[in-house]
Amino acid sequence: MAEAALAVLGGARFKRKPSRSGATHRTGAPVRRDSIEAGTFEDAFFSRPSKGETDRIYKRAAALSAGRANLRARIAHEEREPTPREAAILRFSRNTLAVLEALLRIARVQAGRVYPTLEYLAETVGIGRRTVIRALALLTELGFVLAQRRFKRVEIDGVGPRYKQTSNAYRMLMPAWIEAHLPRWLRPAPLPADVVQQEAERIEQTAAMLSSLSRREYALATVDGQLGKVLARLGAAIDAKESECQPGLQPLLDSYIISSERLGLAGQGVHA
Structure with missing residues (x-):
């Protein structure tokens, strides 16, 4: 059910009606595509992590980052080009791991309700805002993070209300494919x-x-x-x-x- 709810949220759209006169739309700054109004979906989107879940996700992500050298050597030995997923793994830097660690820390403290600003993540990790954006994009590509853009209403005097973009909502996941790229000691033992x-x-x-x-x-x-x-x-x-x-x-x-x-x-x- 949880997956079905996320699929519905992913298909949601917020569309603004164009101005008939061609003038600037009265809501002001445009809202980014695929955004959902803050406060209308979070209960279905967020999930309280189970005991030890955040540690397991971080441990496997750290092993993935540490294994980049071996992966690069194997690709060179086989004399081939990396697959799209392998290319993404090779870009999994320490900064990307640090951003994931910050998100997981918030998930533990806030019972899974994770919606920090880019500025907060940049200050917490000690990197630039653009580096945070690239790290989040890579974590989403690899399946460690599910991100949902949000907007909120801003009440003003005169014509309104207006809308403005606000921080994204994030949910951390364990990618199903990751086991094949982990060291043997981190893989789950096969069942009898x-x-x-x-x-x-x-x-x-x-x-x-x-x-x-x-x-x-x-x-x-x-x-x-x-x-x-x-x-x-x-x-x-x-x-x-x-x-x-x-x-x-x-x-x-x-x-x-x-x-x-x-x-x-x-x-x-x-x-x-």
């Missing part, structure tokens, strides 16, 4: 074969159980909260409508004849 088999059997049994449920029962079993209740009511209505149709029943005359025969046989058995 019996555990993998048990998990496969559990998934198969769960799928078989779910396929036997009615629509109402399926909704209650797979969706939590208010949405699950709404879907359950909808499923119950569909189930009731289908049961009223009763497709595939015997013709009434055949059903009567079969029932009569069964009653006759039962009566003979009693007399016998």
